[in-house]
Each structure stands twice: as structure tokens, then as C-alpha cells.
Amino acid sequence: MIIIGGGQSGLAAAWAVQRRGLEPLVLESGDRPAGSWPSYYDSLRLFSPARYSGFPGFVFGGDPDRYPHRDEVVDHLLGYAAHLGVEIRTRTRVEAVTAAGAGYAVHTDAGDQLEADGVIAATGSLANPVYPKLPGLEGFTGEVLHAADYRNPSSLAGRRVIVVGGGNSGVQIAHELAAVSDLTLATRSPVAFLSQRPLGRDVHFWFRTLGFDRLPPTVLQRLVRAPLVLDTGSYRVALETGTVRRRPMFTALDGDDVVWSDGSREHVDALVLATGYRPSVSYLRGLGALDEHGAPLHRGGISLTHRGLGYVGLEMQRSFASNTLRGVHRDAAYVAAAVATHAPALVRS
Structure with a gap:
């Protein structure tokens, strides 16, 4: 069984x-089995407590109620990879x-088959950021960064910056940049906020206690109409x-100006686009497993087009927690059970 991607989803x-x-057999494009975590912005912490x-x-280890830093997550993934003892x-x-x-042939950049x-497929989405179709963006003469490329505020200090996007990343980056x-x-x-600690307990305690983490995506989409920022x-x-x-969102970009909805104009030095990601699975395009937009054709992580092909770590794959550290193992177990039925030759005696 080949698993493509060695981050949290691939290890799960x-x-x-x-x-x-x-x-x-896990194939990871990076230099260590930590997936995208080393590439996230410097100040990132988990939204969920360590426990x-x-x-x-x-x-x-350590305080179970703390929110681990990005580098702690990297170390945790490396430790888990060693703990598993898989190739x-x-x-x-x-x-x-x-x-x-x-079955399948997996072709690598080294020419191996x-x-x-x-x-x-467990390759996440950081490598496939969404660039929205903003009027005038192609002719914008300032700097354009996606949140995928943002690391810290130092390069944008003292400049006129607009962050686009009202989700967790957009608000966190804007809050950090506002100081400089x-x-x-x-x-x-x-922006819609969700308290991090309602009634004195972390919101993930309530997610687990009330079963919110396990609600199917169709139910969640009816309940949650807009991105919620944990605060x-x-x-x-x-x-x-x-x-x-x-x-409110501007209507156009013109050279190095932004045109706001009231018709006013302002000079802007840089845009930071916190506008999301799509699954990074272009290597499946030739197989015919993706739709016209490059998204997997699947139900709950099981391919609708090919037996023995599955996905782990897709957003809202089976629940609100599907692409998170706290939820990815449930999906992994479900997908592995389905894909394994197509791989009897690999079962140990």
C-alpha cells in the first residue's frame, strides 16, 4: 500500500x-515526515489544546491544556513517524x-515507478493555494502574498497592507501585522467569532462532548453558514x-491603488491573500480520478472512480475535524478499511 504524503494525514x-x-510505504516530498507544518507562519499555534x-x-507531553506551537507539532510528527516504524x-x-x-503505478520525480x-492520497492542500479572481489583480503593481507564503510581519513592517479573508488565518495574520x-x-x-473557552472549557471539549466533531458535512453546512474565527x-x-x-471587500485594484465599495481610493503596498486552499492532488489528474476543477471525486474519502484509491485529510471529508490533528485518525481508519479490501496481496501472513 502506497501512501502519498508524510504529514499528519499520511502518518495517520x-x-x-x-x-x-x-x-x-509512505512517500514524502519534503526532507522529513512533517508535511506542511514546517512551512506555516512563524507564530502559528494549534487551535485545539494538546490533550x-x-x-x-x-x-x-507537557501541559495538556496548552496550545502547541507550530514547531512543537513538527517535533511531534517526527516522533510519531519514528514510533510507527514504517518505511x-x-x-x-x-x-x-x-x-x-x-492496481497502480506511482511515478516519482526521480524516474522511479x-x-x-x-x-x-494524503498530500494536504498547502501546495495548492486559492488565488481569487479580483478585478485588477493581474495588473496590481504592489506585492502579492498568499497566506501560504507568509512567515512573519518583518518584511511588511511600515507598509500599507491589506489582508483579504475573514477566516482564522486572515484574522490572525491581520492582528499580527496591525502592530507593525x-x-x-x-x-x-x-467576521464571525466563536469563543475559544465557552463556560470556562475549551470549545473542543464541547465539540467532543456534544458530538459536533462527528456530524456529517451535510449537517454542518446547514448549521454553519460562514467561517468561524476561534477567539x-x-x-x-x-x-x-x-x-x-x-x-467590506474592495471592488477593484488599479495599479497600486485599491478601490473601495464607496468609490474611495487608497494606495496599497501589499496584499496578503488568506483565501484558502484546494486539495493538492494534481498527480491523479491523468488517472481520471478528479473533476474538472481538480477536486477528488469521492465519498467520505473513498474514490468514486477507482477501487483501491482513497483520500485522507480533505477538508470536511467526513466531519468538521477531518483535516485536523484531532480528527484525521478516524477518517484514516475508515479509508484504510475500504482500500485494504482491494489489496489482499499485501496482507501479512
Whole structure:
């Protein structure tokens, strides 16, 4: 069984495959099995406490109520990879997956062709950021960064910056930049906040207690109409006091100017686009497993087009927690069970 991607989703898939008596081979394009985590912005912390963010049989040490920093997560992933003891090939980028008899051939950038009875795609989305179609963006003469490329505020200090997007990343980055730059947060609707600690308990305690984490995506989409920003209070206060200035989305960019909805214009030095991501699975395009937009054709992580092909770590794959540290193992177990039925030759005797 070949697993493409060695971050949190790939390691969860390796755990699930291993539990079913199969030998997983994990292919990771980076130099270590930590996925996208080393590439996130410097100040990033988990939204969920350590007690809810570990792996089965491999929990975070230290204070269980703290919110681990990005680098702690990287170390945790590396430790978990060693704990699993599965074969992981780093610096191995998958270029394509093709059909080969009853199974698959996985083609790497080194020119290797690896045969597999089953494949699990677990490559996340950071490598495929969404750039929205903003009027005038192509001719904008300032700097354009996606949140995927943002690391810290130092390069934008003292400049006129607009952050586009009202989700967690957009609000966090805007809050950080407001201390060093002339900052505006541009969103299509007012920012919606969710208290990090309602009634004195972290919101993830309530998610687990009330079963919110396990609700199917169709139910969630009816309940939650807009992105919710987790907040201990500082972000809401920053917007209410004007420390972070928020304006309705601009209508156009013109050279190095932004045109606001009221017709006023302002010079802007840089845009930071916190506008989301799409699954990074272009290596499956030739297989015919994706729709016209490059999204997987699947139900709950099980391919609708090919037996023995599954996905782990897609947003809203089976629940609100599908692409999070606290929820990915549930999906991995579900997908591994389905994909394993197509890979009897790999079952250990």
C-alpha cells in the first residue's frame, strides 16, 4: 500500500494501514515526515489544546491544556513517524499515478515507478493555494502574498497592507501585522467569532462532548453558514476598537491603488491573500480520478472512480475535524478499511 504524503494525514493513514496487517510505504516530498507544518507562519499555534491533538498511543507531553506551537507539532510528527516504524521515503515527489493491471503505478520525480495494489492520497492542500479572481489583480503593481507564503510581519513592517479573508488565518495574520504596518482587513461579510473557552472549557471539549466533531458535512453546512474565527477575546476586541481596521471587500485594484465599495481610493503596498486552499492532488489528474476543477471525486474519502484509491485529510471529508490533528485518525481508519479490501496481496501472513 502506497501512501502519498508524510504529514499528519499520511502518518495517520500509515497507522491505519499498519493496523490492518498491511505494509505501508509512505512517500514524502519534503526532507522529513512533517508535511506542511514546517512551512506555516512563524507564530502559528494549534487551535485545539494538546490533550485533543495527539495521535493514538502517542500523546503530546507537557501541559495538556496548552496550545502547541507550530514547531512543537513538527517535533511531534517526527516522533510519531519514528514510533510507527514504517518505511518513509523523503525527498520523493509523486508526479503521477496511473493504472497498472488491477492496481497502480506511482511515478516519482526521480524516474522511479512503484507498483501498488492500493493508494491513499494524503498530500494536504498547502501546495495548492486559492488565488481569487479580483478585478485588477493581474495588473496590481504592489506585492502579492498568499497566506501560504507568509512567515512573519518583518518584511511588511511600515507598509500599507491589506489582508483579504475573514477566516482564522486572515484574522490572525491581520492582528499580527496591525502592530507593525498600516493594516486593513478586507472581508465580504463581518467576521464571525466563536469563543475559544465557552463556560470556562475549551470549545473542543464541547465539540467532543456534544458530538459536533462527528456530524456529517451535510449537517454542518446547514448549521454553519460562514467561517468561524476561534477567539480568546483579543481578536474581537481588536476589531471593535479599530486596532485591526476592517472594511467590506474592495471592488477593484488599479495599479497600486485599491478601490473601495464607496468609490474611495487608497494606495496599497501589499496584499496578503488568506483565501484558502484546494486539495493538492494534481498527480491523479491523468488517472481520471478528479473533476474538472481538480477536486477528488469521492465519498467520505473513498474514490468514486477507482477501487483501491482513497483520500485522507480533505477538508470536511467526513466531519468538521477531518483535516485536523484531532480528527484525521478516524477518517484514516475508515479509508484504510475500504482500500485494504482491494489489496489482499499485501496482507501479512
